[in-house]
Amino acid sequence: MEYAKRRLSGAVSGRSTGRRRVMRGRMAEILEFRANQFNGVVIAPAELPTDAEEFDENLAASIDQWSSDGYLTIWLEIPKVKSALIPKAIDRGFDFHHTGDDYILLTKRLVEGSNIPPFATHYIGIGGVVLTPERDLLVVREKFGVGGREPTLKLPGGALLAGEHLGRAVEREVLEETGVKAEFESIACFRQWHGYRYGKSDIYFVGKLRPLSKEIVMQTSEIQECLWMPVDDFIGSENISNFNKQIVRAALESDGIVQSFIEGFGGPDTREYFMPKHLIDGSGVVPFPSDLASFS
Template sequence: MNYLSSVNNQYGGTYVAPEDLPANSAAFEAQLTESLKIWHIQEIKVVWIKIPNARAKLLPFLYQAGFMNHHCAVDFMMLTLRLEDGAMIPPFANHSIGVGGLVINENNQLLTIREKDHIKTHPHNWKFPGGMLEPYEHIEHGVIREVLEETSVQTEFQSFIGFRHHHQGQFNTSNIYAVCLLKPLTLEITIQESEIFDAKWFPIEDYLTDHKIGKYNQNMLRSALQHSGLKNLNVPGYMPSDQDYEVFMTQ
């Protein structure tokens, strides 16, 4: 075969998979040149090529042909080439998702932490335990995991309270920080010493009237006290792909 095998998609693009790459660089260069001619004749709009780390020697040929980096993971690079002026190339993920656990016990106390990174610059930053979602992790599972990791307090998901959206996230991404109401199943605190300076159950009235506490956290707490929030309906097979989705709605 003197051209690259590829699969067309419904958007007028075509995709070359790693398993369809030729065994050596010389063959790849020749097949790429011929394929570009064919794709132009076929009026292909965008070409996508996935290059595993083990085939990184092929990258210079793609760059010379005008391909651009689109996204990558630890074991591959995805490149694209726009063959039609104005053809749409959807951007890769540009948001990160963080979660915060708003945990209130039966004594009207709020579970709070102070992070080691903030203790010198913001010594009174008593905040909700939480952190970043892991890949393919649901919000409900992620917030329960983060609270457990940082404080050892086991919790049960109650509702989604609200979120903050800003454009100053890690690695120049935008960030969504989702706050969830959790019910504590245990009360004893053991901090995650690598990240957390200390943690405590903070009386709610004191938290709401403390002028040193961030207004965002205070407002989220007030919202949780006044409203039930959005429930996770846990709808299995919500989409045709028959996967489990998180669906937050009022009831």
């Protein structure tokens, strides 16, 4: 990705910690940037000055120039190692957008009402209905309940990792929590929950899996109990939440939607589609490859 770089000479006025300053006779360097699809400026994080005062002077000049050039927004990613620059950006009217492990992203509208898409709005998790031909269901009891309630028996599962497909995620979670190897087959249903955590929503998928082993090796750090249980006993128990009963029923009474692929929008390493099985005809919709490396 290419970034532009320009210099301005002469006087530059700027505001820092409530005072107006004029820097005369010095070179004010326009920060390196590229344009994005929103007619916004994306500043090159690797090229940011380390000195806060130099950054402040360059940022002031850059804002003036980009406003004159008709840009609508500015996107400023500040690496953790340059966090001393953050107060200067705030003083120049930037707002927090989101943060990662080693950076913080700030944004500024140069034109009021310009579009700045929000950061991710959802967490994604998945639970697994692992059912034997004998109708035994794999269930776990976590060490800690939700909202102070006593933990009850539930499906194994958890949050997706970045870049992880749904099927791989639920296979991994089942194996980590129970030691049981299982093969993902389909998505039975899902639930959306607003106000889940830190103002974000949550989508919880329910996958159907075929067990490839039965021996349990419980993850003792998170789980206090793990067992195979007759699925009818699970559904009929008064100690199981209605939500958990109904999502298991969805897996029992529906074929669900299966992992597939539709060509034309990137590869299966970055995209997966879930379709009714009868629509996977080998032309418009094709089976999802079991080996991503072999897909062409």
